[in-house]
Amino acid sequence: MIRFDHIExxxxxxxxxxxxxxxxxxxxxxxxxxxxxxxxxxxxxxLAGFIEPTKGEIYIDGQAATKLPSEKRSVGMVFQNYxxxxxxxxxxxxxxGLKVRKTKKIQTGALVAEIAGQxxxxxEQLSKNVSELSGGQQQRVAIARALVLKxxxxxxxxxxxxxxxxxxxxxxxxxxxxxxxxxxxxxYVTHDQEEALTMxxxxxxxxxxxxxxxxxxxxxYNRSSTEFVCTFVGAMNKLSSELVQRLQHGGxxxxxxxxxxxxxxxxxxxxxxxNAAGSIRLEGIVTERSYHGAHSTYTIDCSGSMIRxxxxxxxxxxxxxxxxxxxxxxxxxxxxx
Amino acid sequence: MRTxxxxxxxxxxxxxxxxxxxxxxxxxxxxFPNATLLIGTFFPDGQLxxxxxxxxxxxxxxMNSLWHSFLLAGTLxxxxxxxxxxxxxxxxxxxxxxxxxLWLGYATTLIYGGIVLAAGYNFIYGRYGFVTNAVGNWxxxxxxxxxxxxxxxxxxxxxxxTTNHMLFLGSSLAKIDYQTIEAARNMGxxxxxxxxxxxxxxxxxxxxxxxxLTFLTGLGALTAPIVLGGTDFQTIxxxxxxxxxxxxxxxxAALLAIILGLATIVLLAMxxxxxxxxxxxxxxxxxxxxxxxxxxxxxxxxxxxxLAYALFVVYATPVLLIVxxxxxxxxxxxxxxxxxxxxxxDNYATVFGTPSVLRPFVVSVVYSALASAIVVIGMLxxxxxxxxxxxxxxxxxxxxxxxxxxxxxxxIALALVMTFDRPQALVGGQVLTGTTSLLLVxxxxxxxxxxxxxxxxxxxxxxxxxxxxxxxxxxxxxxxLRKVLFPLVIPTAAAITALNFNSLLDDYDAAVFxxxxxxxxxxxxxxASTEGENNLDSMSITFVYTVLLMIIMGLAMYxxxxxxxxxxxxxxxxxxxx
Numbered sequence: 001m002i003r004f005d006h007i008e009x010x011x012x013x014x015x016x017x018x019x020x021x022x023x024x025x026x027x028x029x030x031x032x033x034x035x036x037x038x039x040x041x042x043x044x045x046x047l048a049g050f051i052e053p054t055k056g057e058i059y060i061d062g063q064a065a066t067k068l069p070s071e072k073r074s075v076g077m078v079f080q081n082y083x084x085x086x087x088x089x090x091x092x093x094x095x096x097g098l099k100v101r102k103t104k105k106i107q108t109g110a111l112v113a114e115i116a117g118q119x120x121x122x123x124e125q126l127s128k129n130v131s132e133l134s135g136g137q138q139q140r141v142a143i144a145r146a147l148v149l150k151x152x153x154x155x156x157x158x159x160x161x162x163x164x165x166x167x168x169x170x171x172x173x174x175x176x177x178x179x180x181x182x183x184x185x186x187x188y189v190t191h192d193q194e195e196a197l198t199m200x201x202x203x204x205x206x207x208x209x210x211x212x213x214x215x216x217x218x219x220x221y222n223r224s225s226t227e228f229v230c231t232f233v234g235a236m237n238k239l240s241s242e243l244v245q246r247l248q249h250g251g252x253x254x255x256x257x258x259x260x261x262x263x264x265x266x267x268x269x270x271x272x273x274x275n276a277a278g279s280i281r282l283e284g285i286v287t288e289r290s291y292h293g294a295h296s297t298y299t300i301d302c303s304g305s306m307i308r309x310x311x312x313x314x315x316x317x318x319x320x321x322x323x324x325x326x327x328x329x330x331x332x333x334x335x336x337x
Numbered sequence: 338m339r340t341x342x343x344x345x346x347x348x349x350x351x352x353x354x355x356x357x358x359x360x361x362x363x364x365x366x367x368x369f370p371n372a373t374l375l376i377g378t379f380f381p382d383g384q385l386x387x388x389x390x391x392x393x394x395x396x397x398x399x400m401n402s403l404w405h406s407f408l409l410a411g412t413l414x415x416x417x418x419x420x421x422x423x424x425x426x427x428x429x430x431x432x433x434x435x436x437x438x439l440w441l442g443y444a445t446t447l448i449y450g451g452i453v454l455a456a457g458y459n460f461i462y463g464r465y466g467f468v469t470n471a472v473g474n475w476x477x478x479x480x481x482x483x484x485x486x487x488x489x490x491x492x493x494x495x496x497x498x499t500t501n502h503m504l505f506l507g508s509s510l511a512k513i514d515y516q517t518i519e520a521a522r523n524m525g526x527x528x529x530x531x532x533x534x535x536x537x538x539x540x541x542x543x544x545x546x547x548x549x550l551t552f553l554t555g556l557g558a559l560t561a562p563i564v565l566g567g568t569d570f571q572t573i574x575x576x577x578x579x580x581x582x583x584x585x586x587x588x589x590a591a592l593l594a595i596i597l598g599l600a601t602i603v604l605l606a607m608x609x610x611x612x613x614x615x616x617x618x619x620x621x622x623x624x625x626x627x628x629x630x631x632x633x634x635x636x637x638x639x640x641x642x643x644l645a646y647a648l649f650v651v652y653a654t655p656v657l658l659i660v661x662x663x664x665x666x667x668x669x670x671x672x673x674x675x676x677x678x679x680x681x682x683d684n685y686a687t688v689f690g691t692p693s694v695l696r697p698f699v700v701s702v703v704y705s706a707l708a709s710a711i712v713v714i715g716m717l718x719x720x721x722x723x724x725x726x727x728x729x730x731x732x733x734x735x736x737x738x739x740x741x742x743x744x745x746x747x748x749i750a751l752a753l754v755m756t757f758d759r760p761q762a763l764v765g766g767q768v769l770t771g772t773t774s775l776l777l778v779x780x781x782x783x784x785x786x787x788x789x790x791x792x793x794x795x796x797x798x799x800x801x802x803x804x805x806x807x808x809x810x811x812x813x814x815x816x817x818l819r820k821v822l823f824p825l826v827i828p829t830a831a832a833i834t835a836l837n838f839n840s841l842l843d844d845y846d847a848a849v850f851x852x853x854x855x856x857x858x859x860x861x862x863x864x865a866s867t868e869g870e871n872n873l874d875s876m877s878i879t880f881v882y883t884v885l886l887m888i889i890m891g892l893a894m895y896x897x898x899x900x901x902x903x904x905x906x907x908x909x910x911x912x913x914x915x
Contacts, residue, residue: 050805071811083802087824096820097810149810 001026001185002047002153007056009042009209016042017209020056024187024202029179031188033196034206035232040189041157043206047187048155049073060153076146077155081162082138084130090141091126097149115144118178136167143175147182154179154186160195172199193233197221205229227337230262235308237263239334243305247331250280259336265297267333268309270325271316282307282327286319300325346726349814355718359734365763366782367740370752377755378591389592399589402576403596409490409562409572410555416495417551418544420648421502427645428503429510430536432629434642442649443503445656448890450497452845452860453883455564456867457655458484458493460662460670460876463565463867467658471673485567494561496652498554501547509543510536515625528630549608553601557745560845560860564867573597574747578849581751591755594748602743656887663880670876684877688885694878697862698885704858705841708780709834712788715781717830720792721818735789742786750779750850776851776858783847784837795829796822835893843886859886 002024009017017039024030032040045051047058049070058066065073084093091112098108116126119140130138139159146154159175160168176199179186190196196203197217204214205228213225224230231238239247239261248255255261273279284302296318298309307327319325346352378389393399427433428440449457462468462484473479513536521531537544559574566572573593580590632638661680662670669679688694719738723731741749757769769775799822807817845860852861859882866875 045805048805048809050808070805070809075809077806077809079802079806081800081802083800083806085803085806085821087821096807096812100811100813100816145806145810 001028001061002187003059004043004047005057005059007043007046007053007058009039009046009051010054015209017046017053020209020211022204022211022214024185027183027185029176029186029188029199029201031190031196031200031203032206033190033193033203033233035191038206039209040191040206042209044155044157044187044189047153048075048077074152075155076149076151076153078139078142078146078157078159080158082142082159084138084141084145086129086131088130089126090121090128090130090133093130093141094126094144094148096145101149111148112144115148118147118181119144120174135163136171139163139171143178147184152185154184156186156188158190161190161192168195175199197233205232207232224335227260227262230335230337235265235310237265237268237307239263239307240305243302243307244334246282247280247329247334250282251278251331255331255334256336262335262337263307263329263333265308265310267330268307269328270298270309270311270319271328272326273328273330278332279328279330282329284325284327286321286323286325288321289318298325300327302327346722346728346730351718351815352722352726355722356734358715359719359722359738361763363734363737363740365761366753366778367737369761369763370749370756371740371744373756374591374748374752375595378588378595381588389588392586392589393592396589398571399576399580399593402571402573402593405487405562405570406556406558406572406574406597408487409494409558410552412487412491413494413498413555414548414552416491417498417502418548420495421499421506421547422544423644424499424648425502425506425510426532427641429507430532430627430630431641432631433645435646436629439645439649440503442653443499445652446497446500447503447894448887449656449659449843449883450500451843452560452564452863453843453886454497454655455493455560456863456879457659457883458489459564459867460879461655461658462489465671465876467662467670467673469673470671474673482567485565486570487566489565490558490561490570493565494555494558497561498551501550505547506540506543509540511627513539513627515627518627518630519625528633531630546608549604553604556600557597557747559747559849560864564864574745574846577747577751581754581850587755590751594745594751598744598748601745605743659880659883659887662877663884665877665880667874667877684881688878688881697857697859698882700856701842701844701859704777704780705838705844708777708784708841709837711777712781712784712837713792713830713834716785716788716792717823717826720789720796721822723789724793724796738789739786741782746779746783746846747850749782750847753779754850770851771853773853773856776848776853779847779851780841780844784841788833788837791829791833792826795826799825832897835897839890839893842889 002022004020004022007017007020008015020039020043022043032043034040042051046053049065049068049072053066056066057064060073085096088096094112094115095108098111103111112126113123116123121137121140121144125133125137130141133141139162142159156175160171163171172195188196188199197220200217202214202216203220205212205220207228213220213229215223215225220229220233224233230236241257241261244255244257244261248257269279272281282302284300284307286298287301287306288299290297293313295310295312298311298319300307300309309327346356379385379387381388424443428436428443433439446454458466460466464481464485466484469479469481469484473481517535517539518531521535526534556572557574558572559578562570562572563575563578566575573596577590577593577597580586580593632641661675663684664680664682665675666679666681666683669675688698719734723735753775754770757764757767757775758771760766760768769778803821803825804817807821812820843860843863844858845864848858848860849864852858862875863879863882866879
């Protein structure tokens with residue numbers, strides 16, 4: 001459906017993207033994930049036609065699209081700040097693209113009403129000025145405006161970043177449902193790993209303009225192929241070489257003490273596992289407990305090596321700081337780079 | 338996609354037309370006349386000559402005018418800062434009773450200035466002024482010229498020039514993060530120490546900028562020295578005007594204008610440098626709005642209140658008298674006596690009922706409206722092109738369009754007169770000097786930098802993503818300009834038009850060089866009314882003109898600043914409650 005073929009983007013002396021090769025499948029919810037300045041928005045804007053790559057080719061449906069102006073690429077875009085036209089009403093904003101295409105008024109009205117219903121905008125809201133709407137409602141207008149022209153591809157540039165936490169969770173579910181209903185190929189840019197993991201079919205993790213890994217959320221999280229992906233996605237314990245050596249002696253023979261070693265917090269158990277085979281037991285002293293509602297995070301001092309563990313609430317009684325703790329670690333869940 | 342390639346500019350016919358017209362205008366009216374002036378001064382016979390310098394050195398009047406100009410500029414730099422900072426503090430910083438009323442009194446100079454203000458003071462305190470006449474009734478031996486020369490010019494220009502402080506220093510003060518003041522108080526600092534160590538240092542860059550502007554205003558002063566300076570206190574600008582009238586001394590006029598221009602360029606360069614290294618106002622992500630400070634010491638509080646209201650009287654009296662005198666006949670003013678019977682609407686009837694009397698007013702309104710509209714419409718397109726296409730070509734054009742900002746109006750006017758007094762190919766072989774069009778051209782020229790800067794800022798403040806959004810939805814550049822960008826910058830354009838219109842309405846500096854004898858603008862008519870006792874009848878008419886000007890300018894200022902000011906005050910009240 002979409003293919004970035006050896007794309008290079010330079011701004012003067014600065015190379016934002018050195019060489020990008022990427023494929024997005026038809027109907028897929030594909031996320032470009034990475035920290036600020038990693039090149040993910042540049043890649044999206046290049047796909048939209050706002051930036052002309054210095055090298056390479058972009059293909060949409062097998063057709064070279066690099067030289068096509070953005071309006072000819074059949075892409076709809078939702079901007080980070082929504083980019084709603086402040087001098088126009090909600091209706092006029094959504095109908096803007098139809099007006100440019102000289103669509104008849106009756107047809108415009110029907111199309112606007114249809115898409116407004118899909119994104120849950122009321123007819124009363126349609127007559128308001130965009131400045132009178134809340135952030136969440138403005139975001140719906142931006143999505144409606146992008147979708148009303150029935151594009152083949154929907155581009156979303158951090159569309160949830162300006163919303164509060166609760167609304168963000170609510171809207172990402174609605175956005176994902178809408179995408180599934182319409183079956184539209186969607187490219188989503190975010191720096192929020194949770195957003196990426198919950199919404200995407202596949203994720204490309206960017207770092208300094210380079211794609212470090214492409215995979216499903218599970219692959220990215222559990223089988224991070226690079227140290228950057230491993231540390232960027234999810235919370236991690238970085239294990240000291242002394243601790244790795246102890247684990248090696250305790251049964252983790254495949255571990256290399258000289259490699260950087262990481263262990264996810266939820267892979268550290270404070271209860272003996274039901275199947276203890278292969279599990280290594282350590283002892284330590286609880287130095288801190290942070291309560292998060294559904295779970296707690298413990299920091300445990302294991303003979304000088306600090307290990308954090310994520311423990312769901314509702315199980316055993318909480319361990320106060322200073323108490324002794326038993327840790328159970330499966331060496332196969334340790335990631336080494 | 339933002340593009341910086343100048344070749345991509347050439348793909349749009351609109352951009353090509355805008356670029357061609359801009360290049361022609363810059364070459365014809367910004368570069369060519371000033372080059373002609375320089376060549377005429379230093380290469381009068383095709384060879385380098387310093388004859389103008391020799392003439393300047395040997396002319397006592399010219400040398401005196403140079404000294405007087407720098408003396409006036411230096412004096413104003415001190416007096417205007419003292420009065421201006423005091424005004425800003427009592428209206429915006431300290432909790433003074435009736436601060437809104439005080440502000441209105443001090444703001445009177447926003448709605449009348451230049452020749453109108455100088456003439457107003459002359460009619461009240463001058464040789465034939467009402468106050469001088471009234472005092473003369475009791476003390477016949479009074480020196481009737483008591484309000485003239487250096488003293489009178491400094492007083493009038495000090496009061497007139499504090500507008501910069503009110504507009505710019507006032508807004509800088511509002512940007513100070515109130516939490517810095519609270520932090521200082523929390524650490525035990527008193528009111529005076531906070532003012533001296535926290536507030537004034539934060540305002541220092543703006544104080545420096547308004548000082549430079551004040552110095553420049555003093556250096557190029559024309560109307561106040563002409564009307565109130567008398568024979569003993571003439572400055573550079575009136576001398577340029579005098580010398581330019583004779584062909585034998587035109588080179589001297591040009592040299593004085595060039596000196597004025599160079600001084601302006603040097604001072605503005607200093608200001609730009611200071612701006613770049615300046616300390617800015619708030620490092621807080623969310624600055625807390627400033628709240629007014631009480632003066633805890635009762636005696637100090639009382640003294641500040643008395644001084645604030647005394648200054649209010651000084652500012653408001655001329656305005657009130659002008660309004661009053663506009664209903665009086667000139668003989669009552671001459672007698673220095675006001676009786677109930679002498680108050681009539683006759684002056685207004687004369688102005689509106691006599692076409693020849695109304696004519697200067699109409700001429701000025703037409704010139705100001707035309708120039709304001711043309712410059713704003715033209716700069717809307719130029720600003721858009723400059724903002725969209727950033728490359729060396731547009732960068733150079735932008736610099737050149739700022740030429741009028743660094744050159745005094747008198748220099749621009751003189752250069753136009755000396756250049757277009759013969760057929761010039763760049764304007765189709767026409768002679769423009771002596772026509773009605775040259776003054777219009779001058780007005781457009783002087784308003785370009787201000788208009789361009791603000792419109793470019795207005796375009797720059799429109800998020801780039803709006804254009805991207807319009808583009809991805811299929812809108813062309815003209816459609817985007819018309820439907821998305823113009824609606825957003827039009828409020829700024831309207832405000833600029835109103836401000837330009839205001840400032841041109843009572844212009845004297847350009848008009849005195851360029852006006853058509855049959856179409857005298859208001860500034861020229863008002864100046865004529867100040868000349869000697871024979872013109873006393875026109876004095877009353879001038880008062881009517883002044884009242885009309887104040888109404889128009891007051892309305893324009895309200896439309897531009899009034900509503901946003903009210904919104905700011907509401908926000909401040911909410912903050913102080915919250």
